[in-house]
Ligand SMILES: [Zn+2]
């Protein structure tokens with residue numbers, strides 16, 4: 001197995017492997033910006049293009065800054081002082097402030113595509129390990145992998161589909177046992193794997209909150225708000 005295969009294998013364990021990779025990637029990209037590029041003019045320009053990232057990434061950046069003792073809010077404060085100034089200047093000049101695409105969202109989209117492709121390309125080696133692990137691809141990433149496999153490797157697509165159904169049903173049973181623990185006749189507290197079944201069920205259906213999943217939701221909402229578009 002090549003290095004990318006090992007990297008994908010490492011993401012197997014619990015939850016959606018693609019979402020887990022994306023979340024780690026998102027965190028590390030934000031860390032790199034905050035540690036190394038707060039005053040980098042190229043990065044600042046990218047912030048300016050979207051007037052300070054999308055809502056998800058703006059808040060995530062602030063959260064990250066506060067959660068790292070070595071960082072703190074200073075870097076983010078400097079970036080957003082600049083963005084606020086840009087916004088005020090645009091208003092003053094009578095220009096409609098335009099929010100371009102968030103560069104972190106774009107980065108996440110590329111990473112999602114390459115991860116899904118790598119997963120589908122190595123499905124033969126990954127499938128047995130995926131089967132043994134507690135991982136379940138979330139609905140979105142299952143569909144993306146499946147779509148590629150249906151074109152390139154229909155046999156593996158069918159295997160993945162069967163496995164996915166089995167995994168979902170297994171998780172459903174675990175969640176059922178968790179619910180049963182709330183019965184007044186139940187004598188024991190829920191077991192660890194029953195407690196974790198609830199967040200994992202949500203992860204299986206909705207994925208983890210990263211730029212790509214939040215972005216998908218936002219664009220649907222926007223259509224609702226602006227029905228003429
Ligand atoms: Zn996922």
Ligand SMILES: [Zn+2]
Pocket residue numbers: 053054055056057102103104105106211
């Ligand atoms: Zn974004």
